[in-house]
Amino acid sequence: MADDASEEKTEDPTQKKLDDAHKRGDVAKSQEVNTWFMMAGGTLVLSTFAGSIGGGLENPMRNLIENSWMISTDGHGLLALTKTLLYVTMGAIGIPLLMLTIAAIAGNILQHRLVFSAESLKPKFSKISPMEGAKRVFGKQAWANFAKGLFKVIALGVVMVAVLWPERDRLDAMIHFDIHSVVSTTLSLTVKLMGAVVAMLALVAIADFFFQYRQWFEKQKMSLQEIKEEHKQSEGDPHIKGKLRQLRQQRMRQRMMAAVPDASVVITNPTHYSVALSYKSGMAAPVCVAKGVDEVAFRIREVAKQHDVPIVENVPLARALYATVKIDEEIPVEHYQAVAEVIGYVMRLKRSPFSR
Template sequence: MAGQQDSGQDRTEDASPKRLADARKKGDVPRSKELNTVLMLLASLIGFAILGSNGVNAYKEMASNQWKIDRERLFSDQVILNGLHTPFVEALWISGPFLVLMFLAVFIGPLCMGGWVFAASSLKVDPSKMNPLTGLKRMVGIQGLAELLKALLKVILLGGISVLLFRANVDDFLSLGRLPLEQAINKCFGIIFSIILILVLSLSLVALIDVPYQKWQHAKKLRMTMQEVRDESKEQSGNPEVKAKVRQMQYAMANKSMLADVPDADVIIVNPTHFSIALKYSEDSVAPVVVAKGVDHMALKIREIGKEANVSIFSAPPLARALYRNSEVGETIPSELYLAVAQVLAYVLQVKQMSFPEQRRLVPPTDLPVPESMQDKKR
């Protein structure tokens, strides 16, 4: 059952961008041999049309010069060697533009299909590719059958057209022997050009079928199962369980660092049980800074640490809720709460400077100016 579920029949999902990118890195992109062949033949036709007459005349002149041999050159070894070198260089120079055109056509075909790809991994020796059984499976598989049908189609199509072209031009070929050399060459060139043009147009029909087929076959090969899609999504976005664990660890580390700053606070404003906000004020800061805050269990922990460090604890439920909802650890308190917090800090500072009997006569501030919009009356 597992094998069936992982079979190609269950690969109903299109390949993801990541899967396509991974395949491209391995050099696995759609390719069409027929398109490459058509483009190379078209390049040869263009080369014949542009460079053909000049090339023929150049070769004719070169051959004529080579047959003009003086007696001294005929019996000189050095001259004979130079005579071989010179025509070779001239022939290469004449055919150079045509070869460059063919070279460009070789690169245009892959660019039209899947782009240029250089994969170093494809250069590695893969023993599995040398297994004859694997090769036999490819031959008798769907891909091998498609290649066989395509080859038969090409043979039938091009073979039939070649026979028709031969019958249509047989008289022209036979008449070349009765024409002067220059006329025969020009006429032969025209016949060959027309034949190649018709064959290229015929082969283009095969390429028009092969290009979409190769793209479809490549997309089908890279299709994914639903499980593969889910696994890839987990890899990209991260496993939810792992992410939750990481967040939990980050939260624990942040709380540990936050609680370590509680002993340095000037006051802890409480709800009195649900909320605790530890504030610290220094002359360098514009306003009091929140060094720690928490709710429920964390609020009790902040109070415990504050009591052990002799930090003043002030009960002001509206102010505690407003500070908790509208401030963050490490940041200054909102400007709307400056006055209320200033009254609390002034009271706490006075308490620290007084003796115990004097503290009993000091009245704590009760009607703190907390804006209505910042009050939270749920707790």
């Protein structure tokens, strides 16, 4: 029962899980938002640039037709004509196309950060699995898409009727209009209709975005076991960290013991603490080369005896040095005088004719 509960994806996804999903290209995305931006961009382009696009194409095309008898039909002439038409067309529609491109990109950026991933191109068995296919056809997403499509068809019909029905008399009279009036009226009604459609699609896009985000967020949820495994990967396995810490302590102890024979003095509290100090002429202050408590302290004293390193018993100084100084660091200023007395005593002892 506990295992089953831990496998239930009931926990909110961690930031690492969300970042990994983004790297794979798995992001919350509503196609309706993109559609809305494209429709809104198209409406803006049509209402703003329709005249300039028409004017930019009308004169070159008129000249082409009027002077068609002068066009060279050989390969070089046709190539030059094609280039001219391409330049004219791009000059007329270049800015509107750029605006539509910006609208398409904005529709994605608004929903999520830009993502570049080839994960979706990799072959997956789930894409050809009949079971997975059935889930896609009869799943919650499929029913949501069906309901959304049905609503859009009905809403679009209502919008078209609401916009065009009051203009029915004007539409009937268009058969008597000249071509310029027909174009102007058609453009006006088209922009008005597209504006209404954009307003309707805004509601669909907002609702669909929240639905898609909720579906995506639910898919990213994690089980307790997954959170534990992720924590192990990010923080490190406690057992491995313990072994690494043990190895580091062992190496540090070996290095300390190797430095004890070169120490100038070992200051001890005979039952617990040992601190080995090294001092040579020219040094600013003595340096701690080894320290330890209990078993390590006893081992430091044993090594010191084997190599004739002086051992001085000073209970308060041994405890104070052990608590305040680190390996390979100079002793603190407040202990200068006490340590100087000990080292002076050791030096006098070495100069004594009765010393070993």
